Amino acid sequence: MMSTNLEVGIVGLPNVGKSTLFNAITKAGAEAANYPFCTIEPNVGVVEVPDKRISVLTDMYHPKSVVPAVMRFVDIAGLVAGASKGEGLGNKFLSHIRETDAIAEVVRCFEDENITHVSGSVDPLRDIDIINTELCLADLETTQKRADRLNKIAKSGDKAAKAELTVLEKVLACLENGEGARKAQLTKDELPLLKELNLLTLKPILYICNVAEDEAATATENPLVQKVTEFAAAEGSQVVAVSAKIESEIAELPDDEAAMFLEELGLPEAGLTKLIHASYALLGLINFFTAGADEVRAWTIVKGTRAQKAAGKIHTDIERGFIRAEIVSYDDLIACGSELAAKEKGLVRLEGKDYPMQDGDVTYFRFNV
Secondary structure, three states: OOOOOEEEEEEOOOOOOHHHHHHHHHOOOOOOOOOOOOOOOOEEEEEEOOOHHHHHHHHHHOOOEEEOOEEEEEEOOOOOOOHHHOOOOHHHHHHHHOOOOEEEEEEEOOOOOOOOOOOOOOOHHHHHHHHHHHHHHHHHHHHHHHHHHHHHHHHOOOHHHHHHHHHHHHHHHHHHOOOOHHHHOOOOOOHHHHHHHOOHHHOOEEEEEEOOHHHHHHHHHOHHHHHHHHHHHHHOOEEEEEOHHHHHHHHOOOHHHHHHHHHHHOOOOOHHHHHHHHHHHHHOEEEEEEEOOOEEEEEEEEOOOEHHHHHHHHOHHHHHOEEEEEEEEHHHHHHHOOHHHHHHOOOOEEEOOOOEOOOOEEEEEEEOO
């Protein structure tokens, strides 16, 4: 189940630009120093999801308050080989990621003799392998402990224990082979049996390639970025290339100056925007809106969520007493110029509880408790 706010854990080896990037996108001011483990406790930054539709709806409704969708980024201590066995900050670090919806791995794709690399050279695929191996080892320990406990219960004939054990054995086979739990290709019925374990290698992964300033606009031509992109495509992950240095410069500027700066660099959008869009794509998320004189608000749900379930995002009472959803698509609403005009044209629809919500639906839920 997705948390109320989308939460992404940012991980990476020391000195890959992870904290610099985190500071830039959240303007949170976490310490970014040129030595390992300067990030001990996880820093949390909440950022607004860039969505022009919110400001257009605000101009239309002139509400008392505006609430955009938000994302939480959690910056977690630099990982090293052996973390699952307690090296560096070990399991303390890994426990912080278990609570996130997705993992963003920052990998270094730039050369700089002034910034040391923990492994002595720049090789993003090796870095990814180190991180993913540690995630596998941590999951292996968690899964094995659970399997050992269930073994005893299953022997007494407990059907639920037997069913869970079968799934755990599929996962263990992958983890022992150094492959993530995603490779087990579990069915929709099997996945809920692992929910409590919060396995790291079941979480969707986004790779963030940190490139040099002068390569930001042409990052796709960087051979290291190309290697990461090929690797990610093979496992169904997403890739975003950004320059943490540029992002930290943008973070210091007012919005209008930031836009001009991006234009000068030949960048269509800030790294944060790219990162959020990639996170939405990775997790299959969309936004719907509620709009009126009191409030204009964006709500984040998983694509395909039914209307009654989406109503529960606002309040459990609305889900429980759901009658109908009154819906107009954002594009239709804006084309008509007002809700009244959209109603007159028959573009405001009444939908039932099983209607699959669409991105941009402007919705009013009718309910009775």
